[in-house]
Amino acid sequence: MFNSKPTPAGRQNTMTDASNLQREAALKTWIDQYYPESSQTLAPASADASFRSYYRIQTPNGSKIVMDAPPALENSTPFVEIGRQLAASDVLVPHIEQVDLAQGFMLLSDLGNTHYQDILSSESARVLYEDAWNALIKMQKLDASQLPKFSPSHMAMEMDLFDEWFVGVHLKATLTVRHRQWLKEVKLALINNLSNQPQVFMHRDFHCRNLMFAANNNPAVIDFQGAMEGPISYDLASLLKDAYIDWSEEELLDWTIRYWASARKAGLPLSSDFDSFYQDFEWAGVQRHLKVVGIFARLAHRDNKPNYLNDLPRVLNYLEKTTRRYRALAPIAKILDDLQDKSVQVGYTF
Structure with a gap:
């Protein structure tokens, strides 16, 4: 998925290996609030041209998609607001089960992997x-x-x-x-x-x-x-x-x-x-x-x-x-x- 929203010139993803590990740990902690130990099943779900990352986890309620969108690099508020508007108009979009805009984490319904x-x-x-x-x-x-x-x-x-x-x-x-x-x-x-x-x-x-x-x-x-x-x-x-x-x-x-x-x-x-x-x-x-x-x-x-x-x-x-x-x-x-x-x-x- 490429994101056509132009990125400001010079914006780089400068996260270091250490900060990536810290973010992964924070994401797993956040997931386990809702589905204890499901973070252990975290696996990449798709690639993206933006700075968002998508993962799939296995839960007692079936598979879920986790979105990681670092707030300094991606604004997730439009995803939440527009998604609700589309769903209300009978357009099939991912259901947002949990969201933490401060950290940039979301737990979404899994719509499968057939594009x-x-x-x-x-x-x-x-x-x-x-x-x-x-x-x-x-x-x-x-x-x-x-x-x-x-x-x-x-x-x-x-x-x-x-x-x-x-x-x-x-x-x-x-x-x-x-x-x-x-x-x-x-x-x-x-x-x-x-x-x-x-x-x-x-x-x-x-x-x-x-x-x-x-x-x-x-x-x-x-x-x-x-x-x-x-x-x-x-x-x-x-x-x-x-x-x-x-x-x-x-x-x-x-x-x-x-x-x-x-x-x-x-x-x-x-x-x-x-x-x-x-x-x-x-x-x-x-x-x-x-x-x-x-x-x-x-x-x-x-x-x-x-x-x-x-x-x-x-x-x-x-x-x-x-x-x-x-x-x-x-x-x-x-x-x-x-x-x-x-x-x-x-x-x-x-």
Whole structure:
């Protein structure tokens, strides 16, 4: 699960081995308040791109998930508040059994270990995605007015990760004056488009690693603590133009039409012109993918998580294909073309 909420530049997880051992001891003591000796069964449950860690324990009441989110590095209050809001709207999310915000510990229901990424295939995708966008529609019908706004400044900050981390750090390249002007113009066009879309509840990382298969009320939705009020097409772009899985353009078009029809039937404020919505969907994807490229580079180079580089070519492919379709976005494709030579010099190909 990667957390799209941009991390302030330079923030590092500086916990030493000693402090890690102290935190583990504190976590086990906290667990044993509720399930004596269950801390002895503590085992890693999943990886995360943030500073949160997840563990599974065995209790007399079955397995549970323990979340460890150091308060100095992660704010867990949104997880609690947004989780309750989603659960009240019949979206399946982890039930919070116990929480200690001061220490950053939570005891959650165990929703299993089958992520969408594990079971998506050409045979299963139609049904799984229909379940996913039905859950998304439930979320988008919520009152999002109290959530942080996906503001122009926030969108710009996210896209700037592309320049800083992918171009500057990963490729060790310097953008020309012309490149910087092109990027400035494209970013402004994207911000204008996304700002003018209907603004709804936005999960922000609605993809195959944050959806888990559930026998009832599928899917279970996780990693929602970064939710904001933002453009209605964004989460669908996250879902269908997923950084971790490929689909044909024909499939993407078909599923987007099906979501659009379902969302309009549910009363969401979507344009009656599908072509207009599809352009919004594609432009939201470009804004997101500029961010994701930067985040994957940052995870590799700052946070020592190089596996995220394996998925960079897929996201760059989304950017290249989509930006060639729209004159206002085409400079991104040209910049990527110009960066190809530099990428070969550092041993990386798109």
